[in-house]
Amino acid sequence: MSVAPTPTRLHVADISKTFPGTKALSGASLSVSAGEVHALVGGNGSGKSTLIKILAGVYAADPGGTISVGERSVAAHEVTPQWSADAHLAFVHQDLGLFDQLSVAENLFVGLPYPRRLGVINWRRLNAEATGILERLGVAVSPDAPVGGLRAADRTLVAIGRALRDREDVHDGVLVLDEPTARLPAKEVDRLLETLTRLAAEGQSIVYVSHRLDEILTVSQHTTVLRDGNVVARRATDELDIGELSQLIAGDTVQSAAAPTDTLFGPPTLEARDVWAGPLRGVDVTVAAGEVLGVAGLVGAGASSLLRAIYGAQPRRGTVRLRGQELRAGNVAAAVRAGAALVPDDRLRHGAFATLSVRENVSASYLARFRTRWAMVDRRAEQAASARAVDTFGVRCPSPRVPLASLSGGNQQKVVMARWLTGEPQLLLLDEPTQGVDVGARAEIHRQIRAAARRGCAVLVASSDADELLDLSDRMIVLRGGRVATSAHRHEVDRHWIAQQVFGHDYLEEPPT
Amino acid sequence: MSVDETTARAADKTHPTSALPSRVRPSASQVMQRYGLVVFLFALSAFFSVWPETSGTFLTSANVRTMLANQTVVTIAAMGAVIPFVAGQFDLTIGAVGVLATFVVGALTTKAELAAGPACLVAVLAGALIGAGGGAVVAYLRASSIVITLGAATLIGGLILLYSKSSSIVGLPPSIIDFGSSNWLGIPRPLWLGAVVVAIVGFFLRATVTGRRLLMIGENPDAAALVGIRTQRLVLVAFIVAGALYAVAGCVSISLTGSASPSDGFGTTFQVLTAVFLGATTINPGRFNVLGTVVGVLFVAVSVNGLSLAGASDWVQPVFTGAAVILAVSVSTALARKRAS
Numbered sequence: 001m002s003v004a005p006t007p008t009r010l011h012v013a014d015i016s017k018t019f020p021g022t023k024a025l026s027g028a029s030l031s032v033s034a035g036e037v038h039a040l041v042g043g044n045g046s047g048k049s050t051l052i053k054i055l056a057g058v059y060a061a062d063p064g065g066t067i068s069v070g071e072r073s074v075a076a077h078e079v080t081p082q083w084s085a086d087a088h089l090a091f092v093h094q095d096l097g098l099f100d101q102l103s104v105a106e107n108l109f110v111g112l113p114y115p116r117r118l119g120v121i122n123w124r125r126l127n128a129e130a131t132g133i134l135e136r137l138g139v140a141v142s143p144d145a146p147v148g149g150l151r152a153a154d155r156t157l158v159a160i161g162r163a164l165r166d167r168e169d170v171h172d173g174v175l176v177l178d179e180p181t182a183r184l185p186a187k188e189v190d191r192l193l194e195t196l197t198r199l200a201a202e203g204q205s206i207v208y209v210s211h212r213l214d215e216i217l218t219v220s221q222h223t224t225v226l227r228d229g230n231v232v233a234r235r236a237t238d239e240l241d242i243g244e245l246s247q248l249i250a251g252d253t254v255q256s257a258a259a260p261t262d263t264l265f266g267p268p269t270l271e272a273r274d275v276w277a278g279p280l281r282g283v284d285v286t287v288a289a290g291e292v293l294g295v296a297g298l299v300g301a302g303a304s305s306l307l308r309a310i311y312g313a314q315p316r317r318g319t320v321r322l323r324g325q326e327l328r329a330g331n332v333a334a335a336v337r338a339g340a341a342l343v344p345d346d347r348l349r350h351g352a353f354a355t356l357s358v359r360e361n362v363s364a365s366y367l368a369r370f371r372t373r374w375a376m377v378d379r380r381a382e383q384a385a386s387a388r389a390v391d392t393f394g395v396r397c398p399s400p401r402v403p404l405a406s407l408s409g410g411n412q413q414k415v416v417m418a419r420w421l422t423g424e425p426q427l428l429l430l431d432e433p434t435q436g437v438d439v440g441a442r443a444e445i446h447r448q449i450r451a452a453a454r455r456g457c458a459v460l461v462a463s464s465d466a467d468e469l470l471d472l473s474d475r476m477i478v479l480r481g482g483r484v485a486t487s488a489h490r491h492e493v494d495r496h497w498i499a500q501q502v503f504g505h506d507y508l509e510e511p512p513t
Numbered sequence: 514m515s516v517d518e519t520t521a522r523a524a525d526k527t528h529p530t531s532a533l534p535s536r537v538r539p540s541a542s543q544v545m546q547r548y549g550l551v552v553f554l555f556a557l558s559a560f561f562s563v564w565p566e567t568s569g570t571f572l573t574s575a576n577v578r579t580m581l582a583n584q585t586v587v588t589i590a591a592m593g594a595v596i597p598f599v600a601g602q603f604d605l606t607i608g609a610v611g612v613l614a615t616f617v618v619g620a621l622t623t624k625a626e627l628a629a630g631p632a633c634l635v636a637v638l639a640g641a642l643i644g645a646g647g648g649a650v651v652a653y654l655r656a657s658s659i660v661i662t663l664g665a666a667t668l669i670g671g672l673i674l675l676y677s678k679s680s681s682i683v684g685l686p687p688s689i690i691d692f693g694s695s696n697w698l699g700i701p702r703p704l705w706l707g708a709v710v711v712a713i714v715g716f717f718l719r720a721t722v723t724g725r726r727l728l729m730i731g732e733n734p735d736a737a738a739l740v741g742i743r744t745q746r747l748v749l750v751a752f753i754v755a756g757a758l759y760a761v762a763g764c765v766s767i768s769l770t771g772s773a774s775p776s777d778g779f780g781t782t783f784q785v786l787t788a789v790f791l792g793a794t795t796i797n798p799g800r801f802n803v804l805g806t807v808v809g810v811l812f813v814a815v816s817v818n819g820l821s822l823a824g825a826s827d828w829v830q831p832v833f834t835g836a837a838v839i840l841a842v843s844v845s846t847a848l849a850r851k852r853a854s
Contacts, residue, residue: 311739313738313739332738332739332741333741333742333743335741336740336741337741342739344739349735349736350733350735350736350739351736351739352733352736353729353732353733353736353737354732354733355732355799355800356728356729356732360725360728360729364729364736364737364740365740365741367722367725367726368722370722371722374716374720374721375721375722375723376720376721376722377720377721377722377725419740
């Protein structure tokens with residue numbers, strides 16, 4: 001905990017930002033003390049990303065507000081990337097921007113003049129300096145290891161090290177972390193949070209953006225909540241609990257999807273036998289119509305491979321039947337025609353058509369249904385369907401005609417999700433369906449998944465989030481060592497069971513730390 | 514929720530199937546981006562019509578007719594090229610396939626004494642076949658389209674030299690030249706053909722399911738594959754159609770010039786690329802599009818024609834065209850990036 005009168009390190013006052021058709025921020029303010037971890041939370045499209053981009057000088061704010069860092073102060077619409085860098089505002093984005101092929105040291109010093117001797121890069125000095133940074137951050141890797149081979153938390157820490165590289169000792173700036181844990185498994189999250197707490201104790205101010213509310217409660221001292229571009233609350237974090245925080249973010253009480261009921265399921269929709277793909281070595285899966293089957297497993301255990309192999313997007317051996325019809329390996333088009341739908345985990349990279357309109361993105365997977373005479377796209381029907389989807393999923397956009405890229409990240413996710421759910425598929429394959437999505441949208445997506453199951457759709461959900469699996473699944477399988485290690489009904493399991501099964505016996509034998 | 518957003522939603526609810534839902538009003542700069550090149554084209558034409566150096570010749574019906582007829586070759590070839598470009602692939606075989614087509618027609622009509630129609634049909638099939646070869650390598654082996662089509666164009670140029678022994682084919686039957694030199698309803702016949710090709714390709718890319726799918730492949734091939742588009746097959750189809758259209762352009766070219774002369778066709782290729790890239794800066798800025806490409810062809814044609822009528826030196830035309838490509842590519846890249854951000 002910091003000592004009594006702490007100076008304000010970052011002060012943002014009265015920031016507004018208008019985009020054509022929407023007001024992303026109206027009079028937002030944010031105040032961060034020295035050595036404080038300050039959580040910035042809000043739903044998709046609440047204005048968090050816009051605020052961060054204004055701080056970074058990427059977007060110009062509407063005239064009127066001010067931004068001060070320490071002694072420096074500037075009108076908010078005049079912030080440039082250079083001003084932001086000079087004020088020592090450092091940013092680590094969800095996409096870390098690391099070069100996987102390059103070494104840790106090269107990544108840490110990228111963009112700076114490397115130390116040289118006789119005109120040649122002085123690797124020894126470069127590695128020595130990198131080792132210093134790594135030690136301070138508690139990353140136990142060699143500076144010449146390629147970044148591509150690092151564990152997820154270490155990669156994030158390397159990105160943080162790069163952002164702070166030339167001022168580890170003078171903490172006069174602010175470190176802004178945007179969703180740093182969205183792709184980390186639980187164990188790695190704890191390590192990252194410990195390091196952040198230590199940095200803060202040394203005097204580093206941190207703005208922490210996350211959808212994971214438990215992390216916010218653990219790591220931050222104050223919380224600012226944005227909703228629809230307005231700051232709706234600024235509170236000491238220890239006065240908050242998860243329920244209150246979700247309510248502040250969503251604006252009304254978030255109801256979790258109706259708990260799974262013991263329904264009698266229909267005939268098997270999906271029968272996969274002896275599937276070999278990626279790390280999988282002979283997996284059998286059966287999902288009945290109307291049933292939600294959860295797939296748990298560590299990163300790399302093959303949950304993604306299982307979904308992709310069934311869908312035909314990844315080579316496989318073994319037979320897959322959808323409502324009795326055999327799906328050939330590697331034929332996505334046939335799987336889609338048979339009624340399969342895959343929502344990939346990295347939805348923006350593998351799902352978004354950035355410059356196409358929202359309408360074109362929604363209709364993408366079922367374009368054949370809008371085929372009229374002369375092989376034309378029936379634009380009227382397409383328009384109506386996309387307007388419906390936008391409405392059902394609460395996508396915030398001025399019109400379905402704007403390019404997808406003009407929407408906020410969370411809203412782009414909703415569009416990609418809407419694309420698959422509006423087609424009323426027979427088999428829904430969901431890979432991390434709520435990764436990087438806020439609480440309100442998460443509940444909505446869960447509701448939509450349940451609704452699809454009630455309609456008779458068979459659902460296969462892979463998730464690294466135990467709560468999500470417990471929320472959605474009727475039955476669960478756990479992948480370990482390339483096989484189905486165990487399976488159980490929803491009412492037989494809890495979080496503890498999932499953790500045990502996912503990590504397997506090695507985990508159980510490890511002494512508690 | 515902002516006021517605009519609320520009204521937009523309300524409007525969508527009241528007219529859920531309206532063909533023209535509320536949309537964001539384009540700003541003045543967006544309008545300028547959209548129609549900038551069109552305005553510039555008209556300004557240039559107006560300039561050449563009143564400039565004393567060219568006012569006597571530029572706007573005569575004979576000049577306009579010849580200029581447009583000559584541009585039909587580039588236009589039809591550009592209609593072919595825009596298809597793989599939309600799907601995110603480069604194609605540099607444009608001119609080479611066109612020249613090959615002139616030799617196929619020339620050889621078949623003079624040596625095999627085939628009629629003009631069947632000879633052109635064979636040439637178009639040959640173009641499609643070359644497109645299929647290159648397209649298959651690009652689509653199924655995932656080779657770089659720039660490298661493969663550059664290699665193919667050079668190879669075809671070499672084979673043409675081998676066959677022709679560096680000499681031209683002349684003395685073609687009059688039926689071929691008739692097509693190029695006659696009018697229909699007062700308009701040169703090649704121009705009618707060009708208009709039909711523009712209409713078909715424009716309809717194909719803008720309105721059909723397949724056209725939309727090509728656009729999706731060009732935008733994000735991974736996502737396109739995951740929504741069930743057979744991306745490889747469609748890329749192959751794009752190259753086949755493109756190859757066939759380059760050959761059609763070659764057939765029009767031989768009917769205008771009355772001869773087939775050996776060349777690797779890179780001159781034509783670069784003219785077409787200029788038009789295609791200029792096209793991506795207008796009408797639908799940041800995206801390759803058919804109408805924009807036509808504007809691009811006309812823009813280059815009018816400027817080159819006007820300059821040569823004014824008696825400008827030889828260096829003026831390549832300098833102008835080169836500058837236009839650089840400007841077009843940098844502007845269209847910047848616009849595409851702006852769209853994606």
